[in-house]
Amino acid sequence: MLHNLLQEKKGIIFGALDEHSIAWQAARSIKAAGGNFVLTNTPIALRLGKLNQLAEECQATIISADATVVADLENLLEQAMTVLGGKIDFILHSIGMSPNVRKQRSYGDLNYDWFLKTLDISALSFHKILQTAEKLDAMNEWGSIVALSYIAAQRTFPDYSDMAEAKAMLESIARSYGYRFAKNKKVRVNTISQSPTHTTAGSGVPGFDKFYEYAERMSPLGNASAEDCANYIVLMFSDLSRMVTMQNLMHDGGFSSVGITEQIVDTL
Numbered sequence: 001m002l003h004n005l006l007q008e009k010k011g012i013i014f015g016a017l018d019e020h021s022i023a024w025q026a027a028r029s030i031k032a033a034g035g036n037f038v039l040t041n042t043p044i045a046l047r048l049g050k051l052n053q054l055a056e057e058c059q060a061t062i063i064s065a066d067a068t069v070v071a072d073l074e075n076l077l078e079q080a081m082t083v084l085g086g087k088i089d090f091i092l093h094s095i096g097m098s099p100n101v102r103k104q105r106s107y108g109d110l111n112y113d114w115f116l117k118t119l120d121i122s123a124l125s126f127h128k129i130l131q132t133a134e135k136l137d138a139m140n141e142w143g144s145i146v147a148l149s150y151i152a153a154q155r156t157f158p159d160y161s162d163m164a165e166a167k168a169m170l171e172s173i174a175r176s177y178g179y180r181f182a183k184n185k186k187v188r189v190n191t192i193s194q195s196p197t198h199t200t201a202g203s204g205v206p207g208f209d210k211f212y213e214y215a216e217r218m219s220p221l222g223n224a225s226a227e228d229c230a231n232y233i234v235l236m237f238s239d240l241s242r243m244v245t246m247q248n249l250m251h252d253g254g255f256s257s258v259g260i261t262e263q264i265v266d267t268l
């Protein structure tokens with residue numbers, strides 16, 4: 001089905017933790033499309049998660065890196081180029097975490113050290129990856145870099161808390177660095193704004209199940225699954241999307257264009 005769209009392409013996938021992770025499904029789809037890659041996550045995620053299983057399935061090497069630590073990213077990119085035998089064609093940033101959300105601090109009582117941690121992990125890490133890749137000249141021309149976002153960057157979803165600011169920053173970095181990377185290296189940078197998805201990060205948002213159900217009823221096509229998102233990521237890494245850059249791409253079954261639906265009216 002994926003027609004070898006990524007034949008000969010080499011990349012790095014951040015953020016696969018378990019089979020529910022969007023990055024896990026992305027790795028499977030990218031492999032099915034002929035791509036090769038290195039898998040990476042934090043040392044603790046490597047200890048607690050199941051990444052070995054995915055690495056075996058996809059014949060991929062695992063290189064540990066904390067995406068907030070530039071020295072880790074330098075090591076990762078250098079090692080990835082050695083393992084893969086050349087420069088990189090695609091990078092997936094599928095990373096998000098808010099200590100305030102995790103510890104259920106309300107938006108009116110945020111811990112600011114944690115807020116900075118949210119921004120560092122969920123947004124600034126994207127800039128660090130882009131800047132490190134550019135400085136090391138690690139990307140091939142017409143390469144593609146994608147990060148995952150959420151519509152709380154544009155609209156208020158109260159329980160999403162400081163992750164909303166992180167996603168707004170993430171999307172802004174995609175535009176600003178996308179400009180620079182396109183001019184300097186013909187590399188494109190985009191974000192995909194995904195429907196609510198049952199994953200460790202997604203389910204950490206309070207009231208996630210109701211939130212998920214609401215989005216399902218508000219989306220004419222229903223919520224986009226992790227597998228659908230994975231296929232969209234393949235498209236964005238392929239040459240079929242080579243002139244798309246600096247965009248926030250809605251992958252949400254139509255949610256973002258809807259005012260109200262019959263299903264919502266019927267529940268009132």
Ligand SMILES: NC(=O)c1ccc[n+]([C@@H]2O[C@H](COP(=O)([O-])OP(=O)(O)OC[C@H]3O[C@@H](n4cnc5c(N)ncnc54)[C@H](O)[C@@H]3O)[C@@H](O)[C@H]2O)c1
Pocket residue numbers: 014015016017018020021022023041042045065066067068093094095096097121148149150193194195196197198199200201202203
């Ligand atoms: N699940 C949803 O509802 C949903 C919706 C829209 C967007 N997203 C976004 O998708 C992305 C992936 O999340 P997911 O839903 O697959 O959940 P997930 O919990 O499976 O993935 C999050 C990943 O971030 C990694 N991570 C955390 N801190 C890190 C660090 N310092 N360095 C490197 N990696 C780190 C975790 O180990 C984990 O693998 C996130 O950006 C998330 O915000 C998720």
